[in-house]
Amino acid sequence: MSSIAAARNKGAGQPGVKPGGKQDCPAVKTTPLKIIDLARDSYVTMAKGLMAQYGPKSGDLPGLKSLLEKSKKPTDGSDVGALFTMVGAGSASIYTIASSAIQKPDDILTANNLGVVLKDMGEFTKALQVLKYADKLKPNIGLVLCNIGWVYREMGYNNDAKLYFEKALRAAPEMTSPYLGLGLIAKCEGNFAKATEYLRKALADNYSAVGFAAYKKAQEAQPPKPEG
Numbered sequence: 001m002s003s004i005a006a007a008r009n010k011g012a013g014q015p016g017v018k019p020g021g022k023q024d025c026p027a028v029k030t031t032p033l034k035i036i037d038l039a040r041d042s043y044v045t046m047a048k049g050l051m052a053q054y055g056p057k058s059g060d061l062p063g064l065k066s067l068l069e070k071s072k073k074p075t076d077g078s079d080v081g082a083l084f085t086m087v088g089a090g091s092a093s094i095y096t097i098a099s100s101a102i103q104k105p106d107d108i109l110t111a112n113n114l115g116v117v118l119k120d121m122g123e124f125t126k127a128l129q130v131l132k133y134a135d136k137l138k139p140n141i142g143l144v145l146c147n148i149g150w151v152y153r154e155m156g157y158n159n160d161a162k163l164y165f166e167k168a169l170r171a172a173p174e175m176t177s178p179y180l181g182l183g184l185i186a187k188c189e190g191n192f193a194k195a196t197e198y199l200r201k202a203l204a205d206n207y208s209a210v211g212f213a214a215y216k217k218a219q220e221a222q223p224p225k226p227e228g
Helices: 003-011 040-054 061-069 076-086 090-103 108-120 124-137 142-155 158-171 177-188 192-202 209-221
Strands: none
Touching (some): 061 090, 076 108, 090 108, 142 177
């Protein structure tokens, strides 16, 4: 069995790799969240720990090691990890992306990818640490800011999520994912008019099953307009 097939089978039952992933309305939290900022050294240390933690869970650690040994660029592990993410193999994804993080700790895309898969695996605090490290590497990148917003949203920190979604839109006005996040939050808060406005923008140029379902619910929940 190939590394990808084995990792896919192993990863299918793990938390955070199920289709959809995003909770409809996470419980809102207001207690301040303390996040320890990562420096370059502590980022590498975390990556090493993640490899040790998730490698054995991948289903084919020898195959993953062989795959990485054949890599030609420091970021090959991150690229392969993105493929593992697409097939729902979260442990293999973390293992391979973390290998690139160790080799090239100043690569923002690797840090972003690692943060995203950590979020998908339910490692929210570590995901925030890694994504905020990516933001320090190169501030005000819309993709990174939006991903930070999604982590906060899934943790229930709606105010922080809105802050980062809005930052992402200022940095990259063409993005639609921040509007999806803002729309889902507005729907959960009962602000259906605002939710409809945001979700319409989120659906402007790409289809999202999550966004479309939320858009329909927001529309249905609005009070009927008075006649005449």
